[in-house]
Amino acid sequence: MAGAKNGDKVKINYTGKLTDGTVFDSSEGRDPLEFTLGNQQVIPGFEEAVMGMEQGESKSFTIESDKAYGPHREENIMKIALKDLNLDFNPKKGDHLTLQRSDGQQLTVKVDDINESEITLDANHPLSGKDLTFDITVVSID
Numbered sequence: 265m266a267g268a269k270n271g272d273k274v275k276i277n278y279t280g281k282l283t284d285g286t287v288f289d290s291s292e293g294r295d296p297l298e299f300t301l302g303n304q305q306v307i308p309g310f311e312e313a314v315m316g317m318e319q320g321e322s323k324s325f326t327i328e329s330d331k332a333y334g335p336h337r338e339e340n341i342m343k344i345a346l347k348d349l350n351l352d353f354n355p356k357k358g359d360h361l362t363l364q365r366s367d368g369q370q371l372t373v374k375v376d377d378i379n380e381s382e383i384t385l386d387a388n389h390p391l392s393g394k395d396l397t398f399d400i401t402v403v404s405i406d
Contacts, residue, residue: 270302336393
């Protein structure tokens with residue numbers, strides 16, 4: 265059998281955990297994750313780990329944050345006066361909001377803090393700055 269290589273469509277069963285063991289995602293109870301190697305459809309470290317694996321093979325590996333969702337960037341945290349927002353509801357700390365940028369693209373942010381005059385929004389990916397551990401099994405390679 266040949267190992268998985270660029271251009272191969274692979275199906276992977278996986279469980280993703282944080283360094284403290286907390287599971288943040290899993291294919292358990294769902295269809296396997298399917299992607300084409302080399303098409304940058306998954307985070308770089310995940311794709312690198314699958315390269316060369318064979319059907320039925322399992323392994324565990326850790327991806328450092330720079331090859332996962334990158335560092336947590338302070339420049340992605342915004343403080344905005346509530347009077348400058350057109351909100352038709354009362355957001356709470358921990359809520360996720362979708363904003364439209366000036367270029368028309370949508371941006372998902374998390375409410376980090378809110379008071380009577382200002383809201384603090386975090387546009388970082390929820391897994392940014394975190395090392396991720398995966399347990400994976402290659403289900404198929406086409």
